[in-house]
Amino acid sequence: MDIVPPPARVRKDFLSILDLSHAELGQLLDSAAAMKAERALGTRAPTAGALAGMHVALLFEKPSLRTRSTFEVAIRELGGDTLHLPAEFAEGQREPLEDVARNLERWVRALVIRTYSQSKAATLASAAPRLHVINALSDEEHPCQALADVLTLRERLGSLRGRTLAYIGDGNNVATSLAQAAVMLGMVVHVGSPENYSLPPDVVEGIAAVTPPGAGLKLFTDPVEAVAGVDAVYTDVWTSMGQERESDKRRRIFAEYQVNADLMGFASPQAIFMHCLPAHRGEEVSAEVFESPSSVVFDQAENRLHTQKALLRHLLA
Numbered sequence: 556m557d558i559v560p561p562p563a564r565v566r567k568d569f570l571s572i573l574d575l576s577h578a579e580l581g582q583l584l585d586s587a588a589a590m591k592a593e594r595a596l597g598t599r600a601p602t603a604g605a606l607a608g609m610h611v612a613l614l615f616e617k618p619s620l621r622t623r624s625t626f627e628v629a630i631r632e633l634g635g636d637t638l639h640l641p642a643e644f645a646e647g648q649r650e651p652l653e654d655v656a657r658n659l660e661r662w663v664r665a666l667v668i669r670t671y672s673q674s675k676a677a678t679l680a681s682a683a684p685r686l687h688v689i690n691a692l693s694d695e696e697h698p699c700q701a702l703a704d705v706l707t708l709r710e711r712l713g714s715l716r717g718r719t720l721a722y723i724g725d726g727n728n729v730a731t732s733l734a735q736a737a738v739m740l741g742m743v744v745h746v747g748s749p750e751n752y753s754l755p756p757d758v759v760e761g762i763a764a765v766t767p768p769g770a771g772l773k774l775f776t777d778p779v780e781a782v783a784g785v786d787a788v789y790t791d792v793w794t795s796m797g798q799e800r801e802s803d804k805r806r807r808i809f810a811e812y813q814v815n816a817d818l819m820g821f822a823s824p825q826a827i828f829m830h831c832l833p834a835h836r837g838e839e840v841s842a843e844v845f846e847s848p849s850s851v852v853f854d855q856a857e858n859r860l861h862t863q864k865a866l867l868r869h870l871l872a
């Protein structure tokens with residue numbers, strides 16, 4: 556008789572795309588697509604009570620429109636409730652972060668945190684064995700954004716295996732999580748960045764370890780080479796939150812990396828344009844490309860809701 560192995564234990568936290576197995580990532584997207592379709596049922600949706608009786612704390616040290624709103628709506632649509640914590644509690648000044656986490660786990664099921672250093676989220680997660688910690692953006696990674704991005708890619712391109720995506724600009728938090736997720740789903744990802752602004756070497760190594768056959772990551776300094784023939788072109792701001800003092804220098808360094816109609820002309824004629832938002836028209840993207848029919852940026856924003864509902868259910872329900 557065959558012995559069926561028990562299902563792998565779901566990781567307690569979601570700090571990184573790499574916290575998911577390839578299979579879990581695919582299942583999360585399937586479940587997000589189903590929840591998107593069922594949303595019209597409102598409180599009659601099969602998942603409407605998935606978080607009934609649960610509270611989720613939200614702690615944001617940086618501004619947010621999309622992430623904060625979509626988590627709040629996601630938690631409520633699953634029947635749960637939210638608790639908004641003042642940003643100062645993430646500083647660890649009034650009491651150590653470990654103690655914050657060990658208090659929270661006595662009251663709430665999960666903590667959604669947007670912070671600076673990824674290690675802060677990791678500290679909170681390891682201090683409290685019952686508290687599910689979700690990374691809502693750190694300086695290093697933005698895994699919740701990447702879930703919405705790959706759902707949007709799948710909606711537009713169908714199977715992602717062997718399809719190509721170019722990320723043009725800063726090798727930042729968004730680029731890291733996007734490249735991890737897209738490669739895990741079988742895509743070939745091109746990153747086109749100025750010298751010294753590409754993905755960090757440890758991120759490149761981490762992606763190599765999860766690359767399935769036929770997928771891969773290639774780094775470029777020439778944006779035209781990076782977008783040649785690709786199915787999707789993605790960009791993000793040149794100056795991320797917390798780097799404001801470098802913005803003049805970055806505007807000069809990234810000037811040749813604007814995604815505009817000329818650059819899109821080197822991609823596949825059907826290529827879509829993607830951006831996590833907020834966007835700076837006239838910097839990383841021209842107004843023309845941002846507003847063009849190929850732009851799917853608001854689909855990405857919508858999909859933040861559906862993928863985070865699937866994530867919350869996967870971790871908590």
Ligand code: CP
Pocket residue numbers: 618619620621622623692700831832833
């Ligand atoms: N894309 C994104 O995370 O947007 P917010 O910063 O508004 O949450």
Ligand code: NVA
Pocket residue numbers: 692727728729791792794795796831832833
């Ligand atoms: N890279 C950007 C993403 C904003 C959603 C930042 O960190 O500010």
